[in-house]
Amino acid sequence: MAKIVLKGNGAVALAIKMARVDVVAAYPITPSTFIPEKISEYVANGEMDAEFIPVESEHSAMSACIGASAAGLRAATATSSQGLELMHEMLFIASGMRLPIVMGVANRALSAPINIWCDHQDTISARDTGWIQFYAENNQEAFDLMLIAFRVAEDERVLLPAMVGLDAFILTHTFEPVDVPEQREVDDFLPPYRPKHAYLDPERPITQGSFVYPEYYMEFKYGQWIAMESARDVIDEVFADFASRFGRKYEKVSTFMCDDAEIVLITMGSLSGTVRHVVRELRNEGIKVGVAKITVFRPFPHKEIIRAVKNAKVVGVLEKNVSFGFGGAVYGEVLATVHGEGLDTKVLDFIVGLGGRDVRVEDVKEVVKICSDALQGKAVDKINWINVDKEAVKNA
Amino acid sequence: MPENFEELELFAPGHRGCAGCGASQIVRWILKIAGPNTICVSATGCLEVFSTPYPETAWRVPWVHAAFENAAAVASGVEAAMKKMGKDVNIIAFAGDGGTFDIGFQALSGMVERGHNVLFVNYDNEAYMNTGIQRCSSTPYGAWTTTSPPGKLTIGKEQRKKPIAAIIAAHGAPYVATATIAFLEDLKRKVKKALSIKGPKFLHILQPCTTGWRFDPSLTVTISKLAVETGVFVLWEVEDGDFDNKFRITYKPKKRKPVIEYLKLQGRFRHIINKPEIIEAIQREVDEKCAKYGF
Numbered sequence A: 001m002a003k004i005v006l007k008g009n010g011a012v013a014l015a016i017k018m019a020r021v022d023v024v025a026a027y028p029i030t031p032s033t034f035i036p037e038k039i040s041e042y043v044a045n046g047e048m049d050a051e052f053i054p055v056e057s058e059h060s061a062m063s064a065c066i067g068a069s070a071a072g073l074r075a076a077t078a079t080s081s082q083g084l085e086l087m088h089e090m091l092f093i094a095s096g097m098r099l100p101i102v103m104g105v106a107n108r109a110l111s112a113p114i115n116i117w118c119d120h121q122d123t124i125s126a127r128d129t130g131w132i133q134f135y136a137e138n139n140q141e142a143f144d145l146m147l148i149a150f151r152v153a154e155d156e157r158v159l160l161p162a163m164v165g166l167d168a169f170i171l172t173h174t175f176e177p178v179d180v181p182e183q184r185e186v187d188d189f190l191p192p193y194r195p196k197h198a199y200l201d202p203e204r205p206i207t208q209g210s211f212v213y214p215e216y217y218m219e220f221k222y223g224q225w226i227a228m229e230s231a232r233d234v235i236d237e238v239f240a241d242f243a244s245r246f247g248r249k250y251e252k253v254s255t256f257m258c259d260d261a262e263i264v265l266i267t268m269g270s271l272s273g274t275v276r277h278v279v280r281e282l283r284n285e286g287i288k289v290g291v292a293k294i295t296v297f298r299p300f301p302h303k304e305i306i307r308a309v310k311n312a313k314v315v316g317v318l319e320k321n322v323s324f325g326f327g328g329a330v331y332g333e334v335l336a337t338v339h340g341e342g343l344d345t346k347v348l349d350f351i352v353g354l355g356g357r358d359v360r361v362e363d364v365k366e367v368v369k370i371c372s373d374a375l376q377g378k379a380v381d382k383i384n385w386i387n388v389d390k391e392a393v394k395n396a
Numbered sequence B: 001m002p003e004n005f006e007e008l009e010l011f012a013p014g015h016r017g018c019a020g021c022g023a024s025q026i027v028r029w030i031l032k033i034a035g036p037n038t039i040c041v042s043a044t045g046c047l048e049v050f051s052t053p054y055p056e057t058a059w060r061v062p063w064v065h066a067a068f069e070n071a072a073a074v075a076s077g078v079e080a081a082m083k084k085m086g087k088d089v090n091i092i093a094f095a096g097d098g099g100t101f102d103i104g105f106q107a108l109s110g111m112v113e114r115g116h117n118v119l120f121v122n123y124d125n126e127a128y129m130n131t132g133i134q135r136c137s138s139t140p141y142g143a144w145t146t147t148s149p150p151g152k153l154t155i156g157k158e159q160r161k162k163p164i165a166a167i168i169a170a171h172g173a174p175y176v177a178t179a180t181i182a183f184l185e186d187l188k189r190k191v192k193k194a195l196s197i198k199g200p201k202f203l204h205i206l207q208p209c210t211t212g213w214r215f216d217p218s219l220t221v222t223i224s225k226l227a228v229e230t231g232v233f234v235l236w237e238v239e240d241g242d243f244d245n246k247f248r249i250t251y252k253p254k255k256r257k258p259v260i261e262y263l264k265l266q267g268r269f270r271h272i273i274n275k276p277e278i279i280e281a282i283q284r285e286v287d288e289k290c291a292k293y294g295f
């Protein structure tokens, strides 16, 4: 084990190398570009025994990964924002064909207007593509979750592709010390990929990606449903195995001061640290608030969310995405989970940090203030946009 | 061409292009020739980013950007809209080499095949510059980029440049030409001619990039010129894809300079400058190409 100072992108590239990926097909896009750059360098210097395909678009990046994975090899890529959107068609095909491709995604805002900075709109919009989704809080998590993603994706009970989100610039371009295991330890954790279901071998011909009539289509989809359901336990097993080997314990939802909290704030990604910082401060002022960070968004961790919020009276979801005409996507899922369980907890939504707008300590305090008002029975809005110049929009 | 074209500036100064950026000069001169009755479409890329930092814009003609891969398709829609409204306007699409040779290729091929009345201008800086210098199918053999790094097992980019202008001409496009800003009269004439022809037109303009090619910003025009004088980049035009009867070399260097003079000014070739076998291979290829063109 060595401590190496890495950018988030460097952590993802190193994880792809240490996972001994056979084929990487990727396309540049800010802020994930460094990942294919680094991999092309590894390959150019013979440090990584892989084929690197510098494709002409992201649609082709994912398509080439599908080809390589259908041929039975371990395939990976990385992208962001518009690149993920251009892949969108192929995301469904990768999961529908049950190809355990792994992808790092630098979470970045979507056009228009074009903007290269952080939010989660890109991966949230890929929520229904049948990919497992992890979100990293820091570069260590980005590295670890990439390795974990391969193990989970390739598990025979799962066989689904997986993506790991890391926040644009906040993680992708920020250097942090990362504990990097020995190659031998990674090899023990992640054995070679030997698929029984997907290969292209003239001696054992099989047909992949066939034309399916209504008689069978739903069974394919139900199969994916079951696989994603199975991923719940597999993820817990892999988290436990990872902890026993490397000493870092992951949870689908990790909680901070939630046990006696009246207000629980829900977060994803790098924002979580800021929110915990504010919570610590507010605890000193006697406000009973806690944080639940979602690390696994697909499959959605219903049970773990309930565990985190069961004693709370108000739940505030802070999220960097919006579904126009509804609210935040995470809010919708938390609301359904909490009320589906029969709890009468109030769930409020806070849209923050779109397109790289900083989420400041004072913004989190405003969120807690609104939650406190709700706690005292005051009328508050369900959907709240934080730190937006609403007047400017009205006058435009 | 507008009478006041000398003083007409439709691409405003003060944008955020690098010192020595050839792309801004390309746009500036094309708009001078096209005049104000023009609508522009841009692909994502350096030009789009440096010319439209909200709430500012460098464009004094109507301009629209949607994404990276689709300038030709967006321009097709703009042209259809103008047709529907009965308006006669120049429609010019600008895209980098990524937005032309690679990700934009499908949309461009479609636009040309359907015959839209659009001038598509490719400013070719031979890599994805906006994202920090990655290889493209336009990147020449041997060049360093961040995704074609010279390493223990590689020399830099291993593949050759895609002959984009010939490929577009092969669609039967009414007018296709190559140009550089070092031969301004040639460029101006080609723009004028393109805009006088109905249907899809394609200009392939070599654009030395000070940041990505690694040269001093004062050398942009010098390098543009050397590209032509060495025969690395040939200035020609063709109508209707008819290379037998309607093809013309528009500038022939009197005596071709050796390619090394072009390569040695650019940091992206630094790693091959002292590798005679690679330089010779590049020279041989240029010689063969020029022999075909008869010089």
Ligand SMILES: Cc1ncc(C[n+]2csc(CCOP(=O)(O)OP(=O)(O)O)c2C)c(N)n1
Pocket: A027, A028, A029, A030, A058, A082, A083, A086, B044, B045, B046, B047, B068, B069, B095, B096, B097, B098, B099, B100, B125, B126, B127, B128, B129, B130, B131, B136
């Ligand atoms: C679908 C998609 N993929 C990737 C990107 C990221 N991207 C923006 S500009 C660019 C490169 C542009 O290269 P080029 O067309 O040659 O223009 P240049 O920047 O060199 O002028 C890339 C890869 C994007 N915006 N959209």
Ligand SMILES: [Mg+2]
Pocket: B096, B097, B098, B124, B125, B126, B127, B128, B129, B130
């Ligand atoms: Mg370019």
